[in-house]
Amino acid sequence: MKQILAFGDSNTWGLIPGAIDRYPEYTRWTGILRRIVTPKGYRILEDGVVGRTTVFEDPARPFRKGIDSIAHYRSTEDLHTVILMLGTNDCKKALRNTPEQIGGGIEQCISRFEEFIPPEKILVLSPILLGENVWRPDKDPAFDRQSVETSAALKEIYRAVAAKKGCLFLAASDYTAPSPVDEEHLSVEGHVHLASAILKKLTEAGLL
Template identity: 45%
Template sequence: MKEILCFGDSNTYGLVPKENRRFSYEERWTGILSEKLKSDYHITEEGLCGRTTVFEDPFRQGRRASATLPQILESHSDTDLITLMLGTNDLKTCFRTNEKLIANGIEILIKQILQFNSRIKILLISPLLLGEKVWQKEYDPEFDIHSVEISKLLKAEYKFLSEKYKTEFLAASDFVKPSETDQEHLDREAHKIFAEALYKKLTKIF
């Protein structure tokens, strides 16, 4: 059995847009993917709302991935492949960041994985783009117009890192976009589409 660890933020957790609840396991891309892969694979979900790469959120404790990933890797030491999809929360205005700094954060996480076990396959996933209106007050004013523009630059940065460290790569933005409801999270249909994209990618990898 192949062990797959899905490490990410609220779009891995499966947060329902504009609602303080989670999609059911059968609706989340992780659950749909598990069903598609059948009994030869085991999916472990490690999605956390608000998770960043290396930035300490002043308003929410325990969100910095670089502080928790080493322990998570230890507790799932039999992992064959990790999907790494982070960067959206790094775009919040409080971090005053850019695509290069976010890529630097992702690089630190890649190094942590390789240092723990260089045989673990990494599927680096650049996140979906932020919606053009996400910064407006009825959506999520933690972001601004600058955040939206930076989100469009992450794919190229992540692809470069993937080539540098010889990881697998997939761009979520090639397949899905955020819901119109909140401009940042996957809706139910997008979870299905994303799961299908990952299924095709993983079956090629293995």
């Protein structure tokens, strides 16, 4: 069975806004895809880690650099496609990354995946935007106003990186937005919209 890897952070894991739990399997965008593609002979591999960055060490949540986990999939049997969505945690105020630095981080992740899967089978997603008030104490003070601006700049940075590397590209922010509960994570409807956009993109690219 051909395998599709979904590699990301808490919005791939399926964190419920304002909570510490995750959505049920078939509520998450990965599970929605699973329900559709399994009858077609594909398996969805979920690898979402809360707090995961591209290549940057977060002192508050160490050992969550995405690039360090990519090599685990080098020997994955029948790995067919990679869906890569990281960058939100790279915007945290403690890291002080510019959009360009985050773009460099996603490029390094792509390069690591390209060691064992062709770039045309990598779908790079720029993440959903952070809400304007995500930094408030009742939401996620790990971010600040600059984080919001940085998040908004990632779409075009990622688009350019994907084009340079020969990957597919999709801007998650074109199809969905964070829940108003925490202005950071997808609502139930957001997972539906994102799954639909990814499914359409992979189908158009001939990967499904």
